[in-house]
Amino acid sequence: MTPYDAPSPQEAPPRGAPLIDGFGRTVSYLRVSVTDRCDLRCVYCMAEHMTFLPKAEVLTLEELDRLASTFVALGTRKLRITGGEPLVRKGVMGLIESLSRHLRSGALDELTLTTNGTRLSEFAGDLARFGVRRINVSMDTLKPDLFRKLTRGGDLSKVIAGIDAALAAGIAVKINAVALKDDNAAELPDLIAWAHARGCDATLIEAMPLGEIEIDRTDQFLSLKDVRRDLESFWTLTDIDHATGGPARYVRVAETGGRLGFITPLSHNFCETCNRVRLTCTGTLHTCLGREDASDLRAVIRGGADDAGLVDAIRLAVDAKPQGHDFHIVRHAAPAVARHMSTTGG
Ligand code: SAM
Numbered sequence: 001m002t003p004y005d006a007p008s009p010q011e012a013p014p015r016g017a018p019l020i021d022g023f024g025r026t027v028s029y030l031r032v033s034v035t036d037r038c039d040l041r042c043v044y045c046m047a048e049h050m051t052f053l054p055k056a057e058v059l060t061l062e063e064l065d066r067l068a069s070t071f072v073a074l075g076t077r078k079l080r081i082t083g084g085e086p087l088v089r090k091g092v093m094g095l096i097e098s099l100s101r102h103l104r105s106g107a108l109d110e111l112t113l114t115t116n117g118t119r120l121s122e123f124a125g126d127l128a129r130f131g132v133r134r135i136n137v138s139m140d141t142l143k144p145d146l147f148r149k150l151t152r153g154g155d156l157s158k159v160i161a162g163i164d165a166a167l168a169a170g171i172a173v174k175i176n177a178v179a180l181k182d183d184n185a186a187e188l189p190d191l192i193a194w195a196h197a198r199g200c201d202a203t204l205i206e207a208m209p210l211g212e213i214e215i216d217r218t219d220q221f222l223s224l225k226d227v228r229r230d231l232e233s234f235w236t237l238t239d240i241d242h243a244t245g246g247p248a249r250y251v252r253v254a255e256t257g258g259r260l261g262f263i264t265p266l267s268h269n270f271c272e273t274c275n276r277v278r279l280t281c282t283g284t285l286h287t288c289l290g291r292e293d294a295s296d297l298r299a300v301i302r303g304g305a306d307d308a309g310l311v312d313a314i315r316l317a318v319d320a321k322p323q324g325h326d327f328h329i330v331r332h333a334a335p336a337v338a339r340h341m342s343t344t345g346g
């Protein structure tokens, strides 16, 4: 028995042929945002004063379970729970517990999470028990004051305690950091070395133009080509083939022995091998992070669709997955995509 209220068990939808888009790419990875809310307000992600969605618009845990399980029945092998901050959604551990049945049945290879880590100390043990083997924790700096500034009020010590709790529970942790000119640029080697010393991978992310925020993104943008060149002035970086099914390119850092990933949506195009789609907490399916394409699966399920109707709607959406994104950062231009990362699910 667990203290969590798992959503009531859903009928397993019938297994179907894998999801293949119009360009022949198999979709096998679903990221599910379970909330648009967050206990932090990272400067590149959210505006200081966000208006969050009314509860009625957000999928219930049962609806999230039904949609995710339908994707699993259609060949999704990897599920990532994200947000907003997934661990602030009431009942999320019940959902994770429920979805873990797909790991036990062998239908799913991986159930994972992207989190800001603030509540990880509380949940790490149960995540491990529900079959979560690796997670991503976002942390852009090791300096408590800068962390407070970048997150508008966050407490770095809670995140570090959360990372330690996850590692102690046997969960592998990857540290994700958005590279920000002027803010953490000079500190990135320390952050990477810190992660590697704990046995964690580290990944650097370029700031992406998603959603209106107060500051001009050209002031934040730092090209990872430049970061890599800088790191190579004192470290030996060797390209490795480590494939996570994601857009990160990995290197081994000889001096630390650890793995370092670069996610460069702006300076490198990763669309040709894209295997992923994203479901927002309102049930909108986005088949491309950098486009405005959207399919309203909430309307489909709340309209009373049976499993076959839902499968048809998903296939239609996946079939139309765009070939590629069109991000670019232009001074004073509107963001390429109006929705925030916290809405789409990073
Ligand atoms: N709250 C969780 C967290 O921070 O890990 C999960 C959701 S968050 C939207 C997922 C990831 O997106 C984080 O690593 C965050 O740094 C990243 N992110 C948010 N806005 C971004 C942006 N505009 N450009 C690049 N990465 C962004």
Ligand code: SF4
Binding pocket: 038, 039, 040, 041, 042, 045, 046, 083, 084, 085, 116, 138, 342
């Ligand atoms: Fe919250 Fe994650 Fe966005 Fe930061 S990046 S504001 S932690 S959702």
